[in-house]
Amino acid sequence: MSATIIxxxxxxxxxxxxxxxxxLGASLADLxxxxxxxxxxxxxxxxxxxxxxxxxxxxxxxxxxxxHCKLRQAMIRDxxxxxxxxxxxAQTRDKTAVSPQDMVRITDELRQESDWIxxxxxxxxxxxxxxxxxxxxxxxxxxxxxxxxxxxxxRIIGLIEAEEKGPGKLILNRVKPEMVRRGDMLATDDILDVxxxxxxxxxxxxxxxxxxxxxxxxxxxxxxxxxxxAYRNVARRLNGEEVPFEILQANDGFFRRISRIMKPxxxx
Amino acid sequence: xxxxxxxxxTQDGLLVSxxxxxxxxxxxxxxxxxxxxxxxxxxxxxxxQIEQRALRAADLGSLRDALAEREVxxxxxxxxxxxxxxAAADLGLAQQLSKSSSSGDEDVPFETMLYGDEAVLVEKTxxxxxxxxxxxxxxxxxDINPGAEVIAGGNxxxxxRLRGMVHAGAAGDESSKVxxxxxxxxxxxxxxxxxxxxxxxGRPKPEVAQIREGxxxxxxxxxxxxx
Ligand SMILES: Nc1ncnc2c1ncn2[C@@H]1O[C@H](COP(=O)(O)OP(=O)(O)OP(=O)(O)O)[C@@H](O)[C@H]1O
Ligand SMILES: [Mg+2]
Numbered sequence: 001m002s003a004t005i006i007x008x009x010x011x012x013x014x015x016x017x018x019x020x021x022x023x024l025g026a027s028l029a030d031l032x033x034x035x036x037x038x039x040x041x042x043x044x045x046x047x048x049x050x051x052x053x054x055x056x057x058x059x060x061x062x063x064x065x066x067x068h069c070k071l072r073q074a075m076i077r078d079x080x081x082x083x084x085x086x087x088x089x090a091q092t093r094d095k096t097a098v099s100p101q102d103m104v105r106i107t108d109e110l111r112q113e114s115d116w117i118x119x120x121x122x123x124x125x126x127x128x129x130x131x132x133x134x135x136x137x138x139x140x141x142x143x144x145x146x147x148x149x150x151x152x153x154x155r156i157i158g159l160i161e162a163e164e165k166g167p168g169k170l171i172l173n174r175v176k177p178e179m180v181r182r183g184d185m186l187a188t189d190d191i192l193d194v195x196x197x198x199x200x201x202x203x204x205x206x207x208x209x210x211x212x213x214x215x216x217x218x219x220x221x222x223x224x225x226x227x228x229x230a231y232r233n234v235a236r237r238l239n240g241e242e243v244p245f246e247i248l249q250a251n252d253g254f255f256r257r258i259s260r261i262m263k264p265x266x267x268x
Numbered sequence: 269x270x271x272x273x274x275x276x277x278t279q280d281g282l283l284v285s286x287x288x289x290x291x292x293x294x295x296x297x298x299x300x301x302x303x304x305x306x307x308x309x310x311x312x313x314x315x316x317q318i319e320q321r322a323l324r325a326a327d328l329g330s331l332r333d334a335l336a337e338r339e340v341x342x343x344x345x346x347x348x349x350x351x352x353x354x355a356a357a358d359l360g361l362a363q364q365l366s367k368s369s370s371s372g373d374e375d376v377p378f379e380t381m382l383y384g385d386e387a388v389l390v391e392k393t394x395x396x397x398x399x400x401x402x403x404x405x406x407x408x409x410x411d412i413n414p415g416a417e418v419i420a421g422g423n424x425x426x427x428x429r430l431r432g433m434v435h436a437g438a439a440g441d442e443s444s445k446v447x448x449x450x451x452x453x454x455x456x457x458x459x460x461x462x463x464x465x466x467x468x469x470g471r472p473k474p475e476v477a478q479i480r481e482g483x484x485x486x487x488x489x490x491x492x493x494x495x
Contacts, residue, residue: 151396151415158395194413194431196393 003114005107007136011152013123015144016173021120022050026218027235029084033115036085040132041122045089052216053086062090065102071109095127100134107135139168150191169200176205201234203227273301275439277403277421280365281313281343302338307419308438315344322351325358414454442479451475451486458484
């Protein structure tokens with residue numbers, strides 16, 4: 001085994017990194033892979049809460065870095081999926097407790113015994129972000145259809161390119177179907193125009209995300225959730241499958257445009 | 269202020285030529301110009317051309333300190349006065365430009381050399397947070413995204429979409445222009461003029477922005493009507 005390391009980041013806070021990590025982790029594990037999610041948001045950990053594993057934490061990432069425990073001891077097994085694990089962040093320390101080299105060292109060790117390693121990056125462009133992208137094979141940039149989130153995503157893509165980890169792939173989260181139906185597609189058009197990177201997922205705004213989060217499960221395990229399905233499709237695309245963008249059938253400009261961009265060897 | 273200061277970008281830094289006249293007038297004029305264009309001068313290396321004016325180490329030293337306060341580094345003083353030369357040497361200032369910067373004494377058989385401010389070529393899209401400053405012209409092969417900026421002493425040409433901020437003629441040259449295939453900047457400045465772009469109707473066309481009769485205007489680019 002030699003895992004692919006994927007870092008999920010955004011620049012702006014609160015756009016859905018942690019939710020995306022939990023949902024992609026569950027989706028990949030559901031496809032039969034062994035997956036380890038790492039919460040790199042030291043001091044503001046919450047991937048454990050979203051995954052519903054908070055009460056099982058004994059050791060965390062900083063304990064591993066400082067040698068207080070073995071890597072295995074810090075890996076918490078998911079409640080539902082046999083092959084899904086979480087390495088939680090430390091709640092009481094700050095990001096300087098971990099260095100980019102520590103992240104590379106730890107993930108190198110994990111690579112041998114997993115298929116996918118997902119890293120939930122903190123918001124911002126500081127040390128925590130650098131820790132999170134240091135070991136990445138692929139960076140997923142997540143943004144919302146709003147100006148400030150896109151601006152920050154652009155900044156992040158520039159930094160990722162500078163670190164030669166780029167250009168990364170884009171997840172557009174919290175897309176509102178009614179906004180699309182209204183033909184209010186300017187924002188979305190602009191996003192893809194400005195960021196000029198490949199799109200790997202369009203996740204609709206979905207109440208099921210909130211409900212699942214509060215229950216500590218992943219929406220992607222709920223077959224009725226639209227966002228959950230969209231995340232399952234992202235996982236399949238990561239896995240190399242060609243999956244059409246599920247809501248693309250609608251015959252309007254927004255989706256035509258996405259399908260054009262996604263076409264391999266297209267004009268982009 | 270009668271004759272004005274002139275600025276030129278060189279490989280060594282910004283060459284500022286101070287016209288003839290009393291140093292007592294020239295010095296505040298120089299500092300005022302820098303204060304008005306902090307964007308442009310901050311972090312710059314300055315070469316002062318002061319002709320035959322005689323300045324003592326105390327004068328040069330106090331100027332250097334005043335410049336340093338403004339984050340401008342006085343690097344060289346060019347003068348034909350022996351007094352100034354000695355003072356500059358005492359302060360460790362250079363007294364000539366490096367060879368490639370001084371426009372050549374070399375024998376050029378034909379007029380194959382183009383003189384003028386140097387240009388830099390940037391072959392990438394500038395994403396949010398990127399900033400490029402250059403005393404000469406700047407050519408971008410790519411887009412300037414919202415949140416990115418280019419500040420140039422001369423012209424700026426964008427072979428792509430200009431959506432961020434561009435300041436051309438940032439040291440005060442009102443004849444500077446901005447060219448772009450799609451001119452939709454967040455904000456555009458030429459010398460001391462500032463404009464925001466109106467919302468675009470229809471397809472983007474190559475445009476040039478410049479100052480005409482004291483107004484910053486943008487017009488469609490037409491290759492047969494050179495201006
Ligand atoms: N597709 C969606 N539909 C509805 N709500 C969503 C969706 N995606 C995320 N959310 C909600 O947005 C909020 C922020 O999500 P999340 O915590 O994943 O963001 P984050 O980027 O990790 O934030 P931080 O920068 O603070 O770490 C949460 O309340 C989450 O439930
Ligand atoms: Mg988070």
